[in-house]
Amino acid sequence: MSKEKTVRPTIDADSLRSEIRDNSVRVIDVRRAEDYKKDHIPKSVNLPLAELLSDDDPQRVLKIAQSLGIDDDTPVVVYDDTFGALASRVAWTLEYLGHSDVSLLDVTYGKWKSAGLETDTKEQSFGSKTHSLRLRPEILATVDYLEKAKDAKNVVLLDNRERLNYLEQHIPGAVNIPYRTLASGDKILRTKDDLRRLLKNRGINEDSEIITYCGSVGTLSGLAYYALKTADYQNVKLYVRSFKEWKGLNKPIIKQENADYWDLSAE
Amino acid sequence: MSVITKPAKDARMPKINWARAEEADNFARTVKLFRQGKMDADSFRRFRLQHGAYGTRMTDDYAMVRIKIPAGEIYPHQLEKIANLSEAFSIGSAHVSTRQNIQLHWVVLEDVSEIMRGLAEVGLTPREACGNSVRNVMCSPLAGVCDEEEFDATPYAVATAKFLLRNPMNQGLPRKFKFNFTCCEKHGMARMVDVGLIPQTRTVSGSLQRGFKIFLGGGLGNKSFVGHQLEEFTPEEDLLYTSIAVLRIFDRLGDRKNMARNRMRYLVDQMGWEQFQNLVLKERAIVRATQSVIVKLSIEPEQKPAAPLRVSGFDGKAIPDGFSRWRKNNTYKQKQQGYYSVSITLEAGDITASQLLAMADILREFSAEGYGRTGFVQDMVLRYVHESDLVRLYSGLLEAGLANPGSLTMAHPVGCSGTTSCNLALTNSHRLAKEIQRKFVELKLDEDDDLRDATIKISGCPNSCGQHEIATVGFYGGGGRMGKDMYPVYQMSLGGRADGETMLGVNVLRIPAKRVMPAITKIIETFKANKKQGDTLKSWIHKVVTGYSDSQIKSVDDIKKILLPLTQAPSITDDKDFYADYGSDSSYHTKTGKGECAA
Numbered sequence: 001m002s003k004e005k006t007v008r009p010t011i012d013a014d015s016l017r018s019e020i021r022d023n024s025v026r027v028i029d030v031r032r033a034e035d036y037k038k039d040h041i042p043k044s045v046n047l048p049l050a051e052l053l054s055d056d057d058p059q060r061v062l063k064i065a066q067s068l069g070i071d072d073d074t075p076v077v078v079y080d081d082t083f084g085a086l087a088s089r090v091a092w093t094l095e096y097l098g099h100s101d102v103s104l105l106d107v108t109y110g111k112w113k114s115a116g117l118e119t120d121t122k123e124q125s126f127g128s129k130t131h132s133l134r135l136r137p138e139i140l141a142t143v144d145y146l147e148k149a150k151d152a153k154n155v156v157l158l159d160n161r162e163r164l165n166y167l168e169q170h171i172p173g174a175v176n177i178p179y180r181t182l183a184s185g186d187k188i189l190r191t192k193d194d195l196r197r198l199l200k201n202r203g204i205n206e207d208s209e210i211i212t213y214c215g216s217v218g219t220l221s222g223l224a225y226y227a228l229k230t231a232d233y234q235n236v237k238l239y240v241r242s243f244k245e246w247k248g249l250n251k252p253i254i255k256q257e258n259a260d261y262w263d264l265s266a267e
Numbered sequence: 268m269s270v271i272t273k274p275a276k277d278a279r280m281p282k283i284n285w286a287r288a289e290e291a292d293n294f295a296r297t298v299k300l301f302r303q304g305k306m307d308a309d310s311f312r313r314f315r316l317q318h319g320a321y322g323t324r325m326t327d328d329y330a331m332v333r334i335k336i337p338a339g340e341i342y343p344h345q346l347e348k349i350a351n352l353s354e355a356f357s358i359g360s361a362h363v364s365t366r367q368n369i370q371l372h373w374v375v376l377e378d379v380s381e382i383m384r385g386l387a388e389v390g391l392t393p394r395e396a397c398g399n400s401v402r403n404v405m406c407s408p409l410a411g412v413c414d415e416e417e418f419d420a421t422p423y424a425v426a427t428a429k430f431l432l433r434n435p436m437n438q439g440l441p442r443k444f445k446f447n448f449t450c451c452e453k454h455g456m457a458r459m460v461d462v463g464l465i466p467q468t469r470t471v472s473g474s475l476q477r478g479f480k481i482f483l484g485g486g487l488g489n490k491s492f493v494g495h496q497l498e499e500f501t502p503e504e505d506l507l508y509t510s511i512a513v514l515r516i517f518d519r520l521g522d523r524k525n526m527a528r529n530r531m532r533y534l535v536d537q538m539g540w541e542q543f544q545n546l547v548l549k550e551r552a553i554v555r556a557t558q559s560v561i562v563k564l565s566i567e568p569e570q571k572p573a574a575p576l577r578v579s580g581f582d583g584k585a586i587p588d589g590f591s592r593w594r595k596n597n598t599y600k601q602k603q604q605g606y607y608s609v610s611i612t613l614e615a616g617d618i619t620a621s622q623l624l625a626m627a628d629i630l631r632e633f634s635a636e637g638y639g640r641t642g643f644v645q646d647m648v649l650r651y652v653h654e655s656d657l658v659r660l661y662s663g664l665l666e667a668g669l670a671n672p673g674s675l676t677m678a679h680p681v682g683c684s685g686t687t688s689c690n691l692a693l694t695n696s697h698r699l700a701k702e703i704q705r706k707f708v709e710l711k712l713d714e715d716d717d718l719r720d721a722t723i724k725i726s727g728c729p730n731s732c733g734q735h736e737i738a739t740v741g742f743y744g745g746g747g748r749m750g751k752d753m754y755p756v757y758q759m760s761l762g763g764r765a766d767g768e769t770m771l772g773v774n775v776l777r778i779p780a781k782r783v784m785p786a787i788t789k790i791i792e793t794f795k796a797n798k799k800q801g802d803t804l805k806s807w808i809h810k811v812v813t814g815y816s817d818s819q820i821k822s823v824d825d826i827k828k829i830l831l832p833l834t835q836a837p838s839i840t841d842d843k844d845f846y847a848d849y850g851s852d853s854s855y856h857t858k859t860g861k862g863e864c865a866a
Contacts, residue, residue: 162358163357163358163359163373176375178355180354180359183355198378198381201299201378202375203302256325259326260686260698260851261358263685264362264373264617264697265359266614266622267360267619
């Protein structure tokens with residue numbers, strides 16, 4: 001695929017429907033197999049997030065992608081039925097393998113269905129295709145990378161967990177934008193203008209290098225990765241092993257002291 | 268099963284848009300100027316408070332956004348928006364305050380403008396919810412449905428709020444200023460506020476005239492005062508003139524230097540009531556003579572809900588457990604035949620985002636007026652529920668975790684935010700209120716008719732946000748010491764009340780935090796052993812503190828003697844828990860920051 005093509009972080013339902021009709025897209029449903037079997041977007045294939053997470057070694061994921069009929073030039077659209085975070089993690093993984101045209105459906109499957117759009121029960125196979133492997137380390141942050149980079153002036157570390165979890169413990173220097181901040185109304189992500197205003201208010205500029213993380217497997221922060229893309233922030237990395245790994249390695253952690261904020265929660 | 272006639276979704280929309288969208292942009296710009304060092308900290312703090320963002324415990328990075336809910340009126344789509352904003356920018360819960368505001372805590376200062384933007388979409392504003400301005404104008408959540416009221420004060424409260432919001436007259440008062448409208452003597456706090464109003468009527472040459480009993484100069488705080496009644500009857504057309512006159516006097520003569528003494532009640536106290544009263548009456552004459560005739564309150568006529576927008580009757584399913592217990596102490600029979608008002612008990616005022624969403628649906632489905640009210644005791648009130656819908660409503664509330672019993676009883680304590688977010692707090696009064704509620708509901712104290720009209724209110728410091736001084740049993744937090752070890756304690760007071768016989772509680776003694784519950788239980792036991800027929804805990808304590816006891820317990824000192832053993836501090840090695848506050852497992856130490864407003 002040519003470099004000139006503008007990669008869209010999200011795609012709306014109407015555009016996706018016409019691409020499905022044209023057979024010009026591969027749609028990935030990341031829900032559990034039993035949910036997919038019940039019904040799904042027509043001509044979509046199933047790659048449950050749990051299956052990908054069980055071993056996300058690039059070679060293995062590459063094989064899965066090929067078996068789903070994805071080659072280097074197949075535009076891919078991913079959807080889930082939560083709020084886009086699960087789809088984001090799968091989409092990011094494909095990008096990491098070197099796939100250049102991955103988008104998120106901008107609504108959840110639930111919204112798709114309640115809007116009365118077409119669904120299908122038929123499971124389709126598109127035969128196996130060949131996909132090259134050109135890893136893109138520039139969108140991945142490892143713990144080693146994060147440790148070295150995080151205090152650099154131009155680097156912003158984003159924690160996408162909920163506010164109380166952040167207050168309780170976070171990576172030193174991280175700023176908190178809870179994943180719930182990213183959605184708007186029926187859409188999994190706010191508009192570009194909205195997101196840009198939010199980020200600018202926080203003093204986060206598009207020339208910064210941004211590293212996102214969340215609790216454990218890079219789903220919530222995966223959604224933030226696509227939010228930043230939507231806002232036209234180009235230099236974004238996902239710390240895919242996130243806080244779970246950081247904490248497990250006994251790296252330094254910061255806590256908001258001298259306040260009993262948990263007791264304000266009605267949970 | 269009856270026929271379903273469902274009200275159209277959002278059939279009822281708010282009459283007033285309190286918001287101005289441009290204030291969000293202005294706030295965002297000002298935060299940037301402040302962060303860039305182009306605005307000094309004091310000016311910024313004044314600006315921030317004027318726009319409803321309060322400081323947060325031990326940090327400059329976060330704010331609390333206090334959303335004004337004038338007269339407590341809140342619509343379903345507004346609750347949904349607040350739910351949404353709490354998840355995006357706060358802690359996923361909101362807090363209903365004792366002044367009918369809804370607060371979002373632990374908001375990143377740079378995100379406050381986003382909350383303002385979201386609120387503007389549904390017509391709400393935090394403007395003048397903090398700072399030296401006229402705060403949320405309160406109105407009894409039972410106004411309009413109370414069977415003891417003379418008339419519905421709500422339109423007057425709303426009109427007053429509308430007139431004063433952003434009014435240049437009160438943008439830089441010596442200190443904050445509060446209006447409370449009530450329905451009747453029983454359900455309000457007219458005497459514990461700068462301006463308190465109770466509707467009353469009189470007949471003048473054959474026609475009924477509306478007016479108010481107006482109380483001035485009351486208020487709770489480090490030093491509390493009971494308000495004075497201005498005159499026997501203030502006709503409704505004088506409501507605005509009186510309000511303006513009082514604000515003008517306070518603006519002119521109030522203390523702008525001494526932070527600790529600049530509420531209007533100190534001015535009244537210092538000047539003496541008669542002189543202050545004269546001044547108000549003279550000022551009012553001037554205001555009446557000089558205000559343009561167009562300056563008046565626009566009182567929207569009361570709108571009775573249309574004929575019962577009833578959903579259905581009882582659906583034939585079994586009545587859920589706990590229904591009669593809940594019905595007894597969470598519902599109020601309205602003066603409108605067949606209708607009930609329902610109080611939703613929240614734990615210390617906290618409600619999750621998903622509960623706010625559930626509440627919005629429940630309001631649409633069950634309230635014939637189509638909107639709700641925030642209450643006076645960190646609760647929410649759902650009105651115009653048809654009697655035959657109560658069972659279904661209860662089931663709905665149960666499902667949402669909103670059916671806690673005992674809302675209108677002693678088992679529903681008030682607790683300010685305490686060390687969960689407030690700079691001034693010394694103890695975790697918020698968590699203590701929750702612990703007491705859980706324990707008392709478990710002990711079924713809500714079902715005890717003798718305790719029904721008593722109240723428990725807790726503040727985390729000597730300021731009175733938790734309103735401890737008007738509680739039957741009140742507490743405010745502080746630190747105690749045993750050798751070098753500190754532990755949290757509460758000063759206990761007894762006999763406070765805010766009704767027709769308003770008085771401040773009488774201090775009894777200091778009770779360690781972890782002994783507060785045993786102390787209350789001990790008081791209840793003593794009451795049970797000494798009560799005479801017809802006594803409630805509230806009336807019995809009232810007799811004791813006012814010197815009219817007719818039992819063995821003659822005075823507060825007698826109660827003090829009984830409680831004294833509870834004040835003994837064990838050594839830290841014997842009882843480590845004694846030295847930790849609620850919600851904490853480490854040793855207690857007091858720590859406070861700078862206060863901004865005691866709310």
